[in-house]
Amino acid sequence: MAKKIKDENGNTYVQKKPFYKRVWFWILVVIVVAVGASMGGNKDNGSKDTSSKSESATSTSTAKIKRSDFDAVKIGDLMQSADGGDTLDSLKEKFGEPKSTSSSETNGVKTDVVTWDKVDNKIGSSMVISFTDGKAFSKDLTGFKLTRKNKIDLAQFNEVANGTSYNDVINKFGEPDNYTETLIGGDKQTMVMYTSGVKGDLGANFNITFSNDAVSGKSQTSMK
Numbered sequence: 459m460a461k462k463i464k465d466e467n468g469n470t471y472v473q474k475k476p477f478y479k480r481v482w483f484w485i486l487v488v489i490v491v492a493v494g495a496s497m498g499g500n501k502d503n504g505s506k507d508t509s510s511k512s513e514s515a516t517s518t519s520t521a522k523i524k525r526s527d528f529d530a531v532k533i534g535d536l537m538q539s540a541d542g543g544d545t546l547d548s549l550k551e552k553f554g555e556p557k558s559t560s561s562s563e564t565n566g567v568k569t570d571v572v573t574w575d576k577v578d579n580k581i582g583s584s585m586v587i588s589f590t591d592g593k594a595f596s597k598d599l600t601g602f603k604l605t606r607k608n609k610i611d612l613a614q615f616n617e618v619a620n621g622t623s624y625n626d627v628i629n630k631f632g633e634p635d636n637y638t639e640t641l642i643g644g645d646k647q648t649m650v651m652y653t654s655g656v657k658g659d660l661g662a663n664f665n666i667t668f669s670n671d672a673v674s675g676k677s678q679t680s681m682k
Contacts, residue, residue, distance in 0.1 A: 523553055523577045525599075528585050533594045537643040543594030546572060549587060557584070577601065596640040602633050606655030612681040615664050624648065624671040646670050658682040 534543035549572075550556070557575045561568065570589040577583040583601030587594050610631055618627060627650070628634075634650035641647070648668040656662045664678035 522579050523574055523585055525578060527553070528577060528597065528599050531585075531587060531594060531597050533597055533639065533641050535641045535644060536590075536595050542591075543589075544587075545592050545594075546570060546587075546589050547592075549594070553585075596638065598636070598638045600636045602635055606632055609655050609657040610652060610664075610681075611657040612678070615676070615678055615681060618666060618673060618676060620673050620675070622673040624668050624673075627666060627668075627673065656681060 531549065532543045553574050556572045558573045560571045563569070567590060570592075572587050572589065574585045574587075575583065577585050577599060580601060584599075586598040586600070588596040588598075614630070618630075631652060632655075635653045636651040638649045639646065646669070648671070649665060650668075651663060651665050653663040656664065658679075658681040660680070662678075662680040662682070664681060665676060666673060667675040
């Protein structure tokens, strides 16, 4: 809520929250980070925008990361700076040097997107952790490389209703190909994506979003 203040002349003004304390700002950060993760390792395009800067570094990770290791990574609440997640240094100690690191700074807020590869030693899999002020606030797991016994069709997708539990969705469709988790204002936000074993045209896929482990939205592309 905005705070009212008075100056020495008795005039009343409304003091707004700093942009970095607003929910919309942090949601925007998550979106930007997600895009950055998908483009990790790309070179600077030469932009001279003085409001932001970016740098990237690449190395090779050798640690064997298990799914349980990913689940154990603690992420902090974006709206509660005191409730910080794991630090980048602590995860480097646990998992070794990452495959790639991309850093950006916008309006004084520094964000690091760090990628470790070969989760469960699967080629093409990766764990992406996003940090602000050196503490984790979002985690992403890609490349489960699953073989589904039966294809998921549009009718099954349409059966998923808002409020359905996360466990019920996983029991119905199996583990997703991609999993992303963020904590905002005390609420756990999760998005899962299915790309393998989806019935439809080439590239058919679907996303399901959860708030506190209950379905809050979904979308699909080219399913049949």
